[in-house]
Amino acid sequence: MSEYKDKFLDSALETKALKFGSFTLKSGRQSPYFFNMGQFSTGKSLDQLCNGYAHAIIASGIKFDVLFGPAYKGIPLAAVTVTKLFQLGGEEYANIGYSFNRKEKKDHGEGGSIVGSPMKGKRVIIIDDVMTAGTAINEAFGIINEEKGKSVGCVIALDRQETTKDSNKSATKAVSEKYNVPVLSIVSFDDIVEKLKDKLTPEQLQAISDYRRKYVPS
16 A cells, blocks of 8 residues: 555544444435545644645546535635645646635636636646535536636545445546546545554454445445
8 A cells, every 4th residue: 555545544434534334425325434524624733634635646647727616615625735746746846726616606806716726728626525416516517618628537535436325336436437537535445444453453444344235346
């Protein structure tokens, strides 16, 4: 496992962003683990989180101009990650812009619904926490299209790798195919299992195995 993945998972455990037990997800599924990005709420933890995002983007080799963070959760992620990109990648990433959307359009001052770097004619990566094939990600692609930008990828913290409710594809695969862009992640469900297989109880491992068999495409 890459060092940045390992450090991210250490931080997720330290902040209790990643927890094991029995959790009911928004989808109604009973999950043996839960990932809560809201726990990355200190300078140290946010730095470690965005370090992971930056490493994942650099490792992908995708060429882009703007990092777009959908409001509200995506705003600090985009802002901190562009600084990490510059710190890690140097001049190649020095002029990467970031932007985010307002929930309500403003008709004075800057005006419009976008704050930060303009996306018109630019290659844009979307940054978010996790992914479902639902309305939020569709709205993000829609905003970029409205701004006449070109979507070239998405980056998320965790790829749960599980199927959507209405297909046998994972949410990341469904989105990737729908918009014809790569979906990057800092870590995946498989990475979590690999790192923690020697630290979890037999009961936890069994619950994870059952969940994988039921919801994660092979």
